[in-house]
Amino acid sequence: MAEGKKNTEKVVAVNGNMITIEFSDRVMQNEVAFAKVGGSNDVKLKSEVIRVRGNRADLQVFESTNGLKVGDEVEFTGELLSVELGPGLLTQVYDGLQNPLPLLAEKSGFFLQRGVYLRALDRETKWAFTPIAKVGDKVRPGDRIGSVPEGVVTHYIMVPFAWKGEWTLESVAPAGEYTVDEIMAVAVSDQGEKRNITMTQQWPVKIPISDYAEKLLPEKTLVTQQRTIDTFFPVAVGGTFCTPGPFGAGKTVLQHAISRYAEADVVIIAACGERAGEVVEILREFPELEDPRTGQPLINRSIIICNTSSMPVAAREASVYTAVTLAEYYRQMGLNTLLLADSTSRWAQALREMSGRLEEIPGEEAFPAYLESLIAGFYERAGLVRLRTGEIGSVTIGGAVSPAGGNFEEPVTQATLKVVGAFLGLSRERSDARRYPAIHPLDSWSKYKSVVDAKEVEFARGILRQGAEVNQMMKVIGEEGTSLADFIVYLKSEFLDYVYLQQNTFDNIDGASSAERQRYMFDRIYKVLTGSFSLPDKDTARSYFLNLRQMFMDLNYLAMDSREFKEQEAAIEAKIAERSTVNA
Amino acid sequence: MRKVYHKIIHIAGNVITVEADDVSYNELAEVTSARGVSLAQVIRLADGKVSLQVFAGSRGISTGDQVRFLGREMQVSSSEALLGRVFTGRGTPRDGRPEVTSDMVDIGGPSVNPAKRIIPRNMIRTNIPMIDVFNTLVESQKLPIFSIAGEPYNELLARIALQAEVDVIVLGGMGLKYDDYLKFKNTLDEQGALSRTVMFIHTAADPTVECLMVPDMSLAVAEQFALEGKRVLALLTDMTNFADALKEIAITMEQIPATRGYPGDLYSQLASRYEKAVDFDSAGSITILAVTTMPGDDVTHPVPDNTGYITEGQFYLRHGRIEPFGSLSRLKQQVNGKTRPDHRAIMDSMIRLYSDYRSTLEKQSMGFQMSAWDKKLLKYGKLFEKNMMDLSVNISLEDALDLGWKILADCFDRNEVGIKTDLVEQYWPEAKK
Incomplete structure (x- = not known):
């Protein structure tokens, strides 16, 4: 890397958010540069080199290019697109380039004024530093110098990942209160080079942080407190999943529910090219909501990367990388991080727009040919790892996909399905029938471990499958042509759907179902599913199951340790005993 | 010079x-x-x-x-003098009165900082039960009406505009038929709303490029009024014509088309307009109601499809009625918890039962015997369509909820409607208890 290099070149063409420059010195792929609008220093637009041809380079500009002229100057920085890592990231709201949005609002008001770039971390806050390393210690990149408490987590100050080789600590700051820019340690290399370690470091977003001993197989379930997910289509700690669905099927509501209730240490929400209103909900609600596991506001474990649909497209492309880099950084502290990206299709569209401007030969639906490898590369940054300290850390990635026309055959969905471990497909039929969450119970799949017994889950899915078949059949041969036994299977599948698969996100109790509660409830429901009942005709059967359904639904709205819960349970027992033909 | x-x-x-x-x-x-x-x-x-x-x-x-x-970008006036006036897509007067050139502002300005937005919290009452009860419209929402040519979408738009309590209405017409434009103008005039309306009208006979300007001109004006604390309702009809104009320019510029000839940035282009809908922290708001006609009634067509991913729901207008399936107001949860305790329960259970009614209709049409339950559903479906879905129904939200309970009680027993027992206790009509 040519550090300190700062050459200046000139614009020769402007096409939307892409500019072409002619250079005399040298440029680096993905190097960051600033285009000066009208040649002045007042408005400088951040941009990134995306292609070099001969003595010309194409740059994507992260802002509106209005007002740029042929001949305007472009300043190169000699650095890749990077983020700043350090204490104070949690609770922040950034745009795709790690600009803190609330600070930006203080500075420039209602609108996102272009060319304003602020530091990502607060420079004034003092952090209580406790040293871990001692003077004379030999350290490598990623080794811990000390720690500071940051909200719910212990934030380790590490030797910058970008450094190479072994260093000897010449000094380490004593315990005390420091700002992020103060020097925490001084290190000397074998060649005698001396460098300072502060609380912050830079890392290029498009390169994974790979400072760990080994990658492990994700086995433990990441409890999201959503019954359909944890029981039927579980997600693993360090695994990947995707939630494709047509618009209006409830992707975002589901992602929000997961972001609230998932049992992860740090949650990073990347609102990528979606509605600003949805982010505002998170921004305003998370500081108010309490995380039951820590007793602190939810925002204390969250970072929000917000590059909504009307914000510049190129920054949208950067935002998912910014988000995953932050997730990897907290993983290095032995934490379980969860990244929720909504939606990866918008990121893919940003790639497509740029590819079109570059006049590359288009692949399917004009997406670039390298789409698949980029998607795979992104999801591969998830994983469960054993750090060099022996601790376990993880990055779990969940991506929403917004397929054009709700058709899962399109390139982004297909490329995603190839690389994820769980597929939670949302369906239009279910959302039209108000059966939320609209995760399709037959089409979806997961390779991870459920919170309840696998055999019982398989049996329950069997009931759902048979129920769907009977339902199809009934449409052809009518209810009167269906046998009573088949009809009861259908009623059981509907019962399971209503009282277990469907969950009311907007209810305080039903919205979050702990693993323990899921096991308990599933056990009760399993008994109904496997039970046999004396039901003489279809009308009696229907009304009996409607009754049961109502009683179980009421139970779902009651706190498990409440007296009402026990009473309702007893009532259900009695109801089951009424018709049950098996002596328990 | x-x-x-x-x-x-x-x-x-x-x-x-x-x-x-x-x-x-x-x-x-x-x-x-x-x-x-x-x-x-x-x-x-x-x-x-x-x-x-x-x-x-x-x-x-x-x-x-x-x-x-000219050394400047496209601009539009933001003065109060715009009220009651009609302009073309490029901002010249269409009503024969003098030009307005004071307080010029650039159009297509930057996006609102999400940190400066607030959570929408005010319901916009329309007195249409299919909207108020089932898909409540909320101040600062962006919502398109998906429809096919021939449906009364412009009438619906005008009716909502007149009944909604807003300070300023900005109408952006794209590819409007001239008589549609006159109808709009006359309706607003008759109801005395013209004096709080600004219109940017591109008719089908005007040059295509002017069509591209209409949303930006309309929304720039809306934004200025909103910054002054006004509640603005922006009506955009028809956004499919806007998208077609984009396509035309993109193809001329030899851009590689993504789907069905539309440019790859169609999503971003539409989003940058719709995202102007906003509730400002300590200022006014912009609510956007748009019309998107679906070529061939195909919701997977790139224009309605991309729109659906951007907007906060959609109303399907079909056969002169707002369809309960597919229609959605994403922001309804922000307000329908504060109206009446039974609002959400009525909303969910009536739609669920209506969906069951539709499957029963299918069964019936195939000649199957109707069970006792099917008969109840058939009765319910007919009542629902007649008393709730019809666009001529003009009643307040509270009356509509009461009507909902009445319809349910007329058709079903208390434990068949799938509503939590305590709500049934409270609202089930007395005579049926």
Whole structure:
């Protein structure tokens, strides 16, 4: 890397958010540069080199290019697109380039004024530093110098990942209160080079942080407190999943529910090219909501990367990388991080727009040919790892996909399905029938471990499958042509759907179902599913199951340790005993 | 005085290319030809060549005509004097009255900082049960009406505009038939709403490029009023024409099309307009109601499809009724918890039962025997369609909820409606208890 290099070149063409420059010195792929609008220093637009041809380079500009002229100057920085890592990231709201949005609002008001770039971390806050390393210690990149408490987590100050080789600590700051820019340690290399370690470091977003001993197989379930997910289509700690669905099927509501209730240490929400209103909900609600596991506001474990649909497209492309880099950084502290990206299709569209401007030969639906490898590369940054300290850390990635026309055959969905471990497909039929969450119970799949017994889950899915078949059949041969036994299977599948698969996100109790509660409830429901009942005709059967359904639904709205819960349970027992033909 | 250029080297579609220097991206120019003077906008710079889209179209432009760059971008007035006025897509008066040139602001300004938005919290009452009860419209929402040609979407738009309590209405018409424009104007006039309305109208006969300007002009004006604390309702009809205009320019510029000829940035283009809908922290708000006609009634067509992913729900208008399936107001949860405790329960259970009714109808049409349950559903479905879905129903939310309970009680037993027992206790009509 040519550090300190700062050459200046000139614009020769402007096409939307892409500019072409002619250079005399040298440029680096993905190097960051600033285009000066009208040649002045007042408005400088951040941009990134995306292609070099001969003595010309194409740059994507992260802002509106209005007002740029042929001949305007472009300043190169000699650095890749990077983020700043350090204490104070949690609770922040950034745009795709790690600009803190609330600070930006203080500075420039209602609108996102272009060319304003602020530091990502607060420079004034003092952090209580406790040293871990001692003077004379030999350290490598990623080794811990000390720690500071940051909200719910212990934030380790590490030797910058970008450094190479072994260093000897010449000094380490004593315990005390420091700002992020103060020097925490001084290190000397074998060649005698001396460098300072502060609380912050830079890392290029498009390169994974790979400072760990080994990658492990994700086995433990990441409890999201959503019954359909944890029981039927579980997600693993360090695994990947995707939630494709047509618009209006409830992707975002589901992602929000997961972001609230998932049992992860740090949650990073990347609102990528979606509605600003949805982010505002998170921004305003998370500081108010309490995380039951820590007793602190939810925002204390969250970072929000917000590059909504009307914000510049190129920054949208950067935002998912910014988000995953932050997730990897907290993983290095032995934490379980969860990244929720909504939606990866918008990121893919940003790639497509740029590819079109570059006049590359288009692949399917004009997406670039390298789409698949980029998607795979992104999801591969998830994983469960054993750090060099022996601790376990993880990055779990969940991506929403917004397929054009709700058709899962399109390139982004297909490329995603190839690389994820769980597929939670949302369906239009279910959302039209108000059966939320609209995760399709037959089409979806997961390779991870459920919170309840696998055999019982398989049996329950069997009931759902048979129920769907009977339902199809009934449409052809009518209810009167269906046998009573088949009809009861259908009623059981509907019962399971209503009282277990469907969950009311907007209810305080039903919205979050702990693993323990899921096991308990599933056990009760399993008994109904496997039970046999004396039901003489279809009308009696229907009304009996409607009754049961109502009683179980009421139970779902009651706190498990409440007296009402026990009473309702007893009532259900009695109801089951009424018709049950098996002596328990 | 700015330089005048004479060397037009390329004319195709509505785009001309001229050799010029010291030109900014997105700048405006005046093209003077035998047909008169037209505005044009810079859409690409490449070395010494500048491509411009000509508002009046390129017909009649000769290679020797003059192009004068204005050194500014497209602007619109933001003064109160706009109220009650009608303009074209490029901002010239359509009503024969003088131009308004005070307080000019750039159009297509930057996006609102999400940190400056607040959670929408006010319901907009329309007295249409299919909206108020089932898909409540919320201040600062962006919502399209998905429809096919021939449906009364413009009438619906006008009715909502008149019944909604807002300070300013901005109407952006794109590719409007001239009589549709007159109808809009007359309806607003009759109800005395014209004096709080600003109109930017592009009719089907006007040049395509002007169609592209309409949303930006309308929303720039809406934004200025909202910043002054006004509650603004922006009506955009029909956004499919806007998308088609985008397609036309993109193809002329030889961009690689993504799906069905539309450019790859269709999503971003639509989003940057719809995202102007906002509830400002300590200022006014913009609510956007748009019409998106679906070619061939196909919701997977790129325009309605991309729109659905951007907007906060959609209303399907079909056979003169707002369809309960597919119609959705994403923001309804923000307000329908505060109206009446039974609002959500009525909303969910009535739709669920209506969906069951539809499957029963299918069964019936195939000649199957109807069970006792099916008969109940059939009765319910008919009542629901007649008393709730019909667009002529004009009742308040509270009356509509009471009506909902009445319909349920007329058709079902208490434990068949799938509503939590305590709500049933409270609201089930007395006579049926």
